[in-house]
Amino acid sequence: MRSIWAVAVNTIRQALRMKIAAIFVVLLLVLLPVLGFTTTGDGTLKGRLQTFVSYGLSLTSILLCLLTLVASVYTITSDIEQRQIFTVITKPIRRFELLFGKLLGVVLLDAGLLVLFCAIIYGITAYMPSFYAATEAERTEAANEFYTARANLVLPDLDVSKEAAEDYGKLKATGQLAQFYPGFSEKEILDQLTKRRRLEKRAAPAGHELLWEFENVRPLDPGERLFIRFKYDVSVNPPDSYVYSRWLVGDYRQIKYGTPIVTPIYEPPMRKDPIRTFREIEVPADAVAEDGYLAVAFLNVTLNNMVVIFPLEDGLEVLYKADTFTANFIRAALLILLRLIFLACLGILAASFLSFPVAMMFCLAIFVTANFSGFVLESFSYMSDSVYTVYSYTLKWVIWLLPQFDKFNPAKFLVPGRLLSWSLVARVAGLVVCVRGFLMLLLGLLIFSFREIARIVV
Numbered sequence: 001m002r003s004i005w006a007v008a009v010n011t012i013r014q015a016l017r018m019k020i021a022a023i024f025v026v027l028l029l030v031l032l033p034v035l036g037f038t039t040t041g042d043g044t045l046k047g048r049l050q051t052f053v054s055y056g057l058s059l060t061s062i063l064l065c066l067l068t069l070v071a072s073v074y075t076i077t078s079d080i081e082q083r084q085i086f087t088v089i090t091k092p093i094r095r096f097e098l099l100f101g102k103l104l105g106v107v108l109l110d111a112g113l114l115v116l117f118c119a120i121i122y123g124i125t126a127y128m129p130s131f132y133a134a135t136e137a138e139r140t141e142a143a144n145e146f147y148t149a150r151a152n153l154v155l156p157d158l159d160v161s162k163e164a165a166e167d168y169g170k171l172k173a174t175g176q177l178a179q180f181y182p183g184f185s186e187k188e189i190l191d192q193l194t195k196r197r198r199l200e201k202r203a204a205p206a207g208h209e210l211l212w213e214f215e216n217v218r219p220l221d222p223g224e225r226l227f228i229r230f231k232y233d234v235s236v237n238p239p240d241s242y243v244y245s246r247w248l249v250g251d252y253r254q255i256k257y258g259t260p261i262v263t264p265i266y267e268p269p270m271r272k273d274p275i276r277t278f279r280e281i282e283v284p285a286d287a288v289a290e291d292g293y294l295a296v297a298f299l300n301v302t303l304n305n306m307v308v309i310f311p312l313e314d315g316l317e318v319l320y321k322a323d324t325f326t327a328n329f330i331r332a333a334l335l336i337l338l339r340l341i342f343l344a345c346l347g348i349l350a351a352s353f354l355s356f357p358v359a360m361m362f363c364l365a366i367f368v369t370a371n372f373s374g375f376v377l378e379s380f381s382y383m384s385d386s387v388y389t390v391y392s393y394t395l396k397w398v399i400w401l402l403p404q405f406d407k408f409n410p411a412k413f414l415v416p417g418r419l420l421s422w423s424l425v426a427r428v429a430g431l432v433v434c435v436r437g438f439l440m441l442l443l444g445l446l447i448f449s450f451r452e453i454a455r456i457v458v
Contacts, residue, residue, distance in 0.1 A: 007101020036124035045138040072347025149323035160197035219285040235307035252295030332410035349444035
């Protein structure tokens, strides 16, 4: 252990002497405060906070990721190219201890810099309401929608596979598949029919209502507030681009079964909301029943024949405070640290058998792909059946090794005030570090242990 620690300390010193490390540190020390006092967002306090946290965390993450790759690759390749490694491996230190020491040094450096820059971001975020002399209304909005950690409950996916299969059978029996879906495969047609059936379950013609029921809603405090976040789509654009509606939030079972009303039921005044724009309805959290049940009812009171549709991805969700902003911010910082640990393992693997330029190109290619992994994986779903079969037995397992940085982006949780749970952090740690990172480190150790460092010349 003493040998590993000695290598780690030497690695930190070596990384701090790198000019690129000094440049990245100075850039963050200068840019983060500048961003904090120049970002405007949509002009409101919440908009400024969201913009600063989004840009600040993204900038910190990108620069530290690049620094991690450069440091982890350079610290090994430079020792080999400059033959400094000869003075190390000739001593009673094993090769795996050398690599573990390098990894530990890079991770400790990352952790220290991450704590420093996250402390700057957190401090500016906490001070911003005083700096801009925000109004009481803006402070309340920021407290409810930014300085919080809100859990979200989305609409459950209804099983409409049977209806979609029946629709497909009817189209096939009447010979209309080629007419309505020319060039589509059977899988693509079924996907389209399933999506249409699911949208029908979320559509309300004029004068009709929709009812959604949620289970296991557990607000942090019944005295807090609930937020119903929604967005409309419509069959025909109304003349004024607004939808008129009535809502009901509470224990609908009391109305459905005629039982005495114990849990409060809230019915906000008739609303007028723009289409294709996110809106929120705020009600007290005591609308949730003791067993965690909550119902949300929507009534389309628009006078024309317009059909109101709640989109599949982000049509409606229930938000409630489940933790504090500080705890959420700490978990977001841990997500970035897990990303840095994976990249350090990747750099160690690349440096174990490649030169510095080639190793950096290899690491940057994986890093860029990991940041767009969601788009890459989604694109494979549009392949033909034959190509998809080949992909599923070849590239699928290689792509699986890539971490999905875009899916677990911490800004996606902090900006809208969404809860980043410990279970999610643990899942990312297990998949990204304990599985993928460990496999890369193990492969790097295996390659480096058999690598010929220098040839014997007689």
